[in-house]
Amino acid sequence: MSPSGYTLCLLLLVAAVWLWLPCCEGKRFRRFLRxxxxxxxxxxxxxxxxxxxxxxxxGMRCRRRNTFIHATQQQLRFICSPEGQIQNGITTSRAIFSITTCKRKRRGWFRRQCRYKGKSKTRKIQVLCRKGRPVRFLSHL
Known part of the structure; x- marks a missing residue:
């Protein structure tokens, strides 16, 4: 392959990665929301x-635990704005959110028989942010 062929391949590879990355970041935020x-x-x-x-x-049958945040997308994005408190890569909300934490009580013979204990609270939350969006829930304070 000629040097110009290598340059073209490298340029195409960089362009493909550049186009692919924003797509994945959006998917991570949508997954966080779901x-x-x-x-x-x-x-x-x-x-x-x-x-x-x-x-x-x-879509979380028999998962050990999960926390649901009762807030709009805009409120969740705001956590990752300059208003959030960042320490060691973890962003803590300044606002207090209404949340419900679900913990699995027992696991039945079949996966559909799992039962949960729920608890509603109002707490600050900690998330991992990427490109100004929360992509992973870490904990509540």
Whole structure:
């Protein structure tokens, strides 16, 4: 292959990576929303019923635990703005959020028999941010 052929291949590779990266960042944010956002909070009565219904709806059957944040996309993005408190790569919200934490109580013989204990709270949250968007929920304070 001639030097210009190598240059062309390298240029095409760089262009492909440049086009691919924004796509993946958007996917990570959408995945974060699918796993952790429930706004407005779905009404299933008490917190246990909430978790027993929402966990399977969000595709998280028999997962050990998950936290749902009852906030808009704009409020969640705001955490990753300069308003967030960043320490060691972890961003802590300045705002307090309404959240519901679901913990698996027991696991049935079949995966669909998992039951959850839910607990609603208002807390600051910690997330991992990429390109101004939360991509991973870490904890609540």
């Amino acid at each position: 796993k952790h956002q429930d706004y407005p909070k779905s009404n299933y009565g008490d917190d246990n019923n909430y978790c027993n219904n929402v966990m399977p709806l969000k």
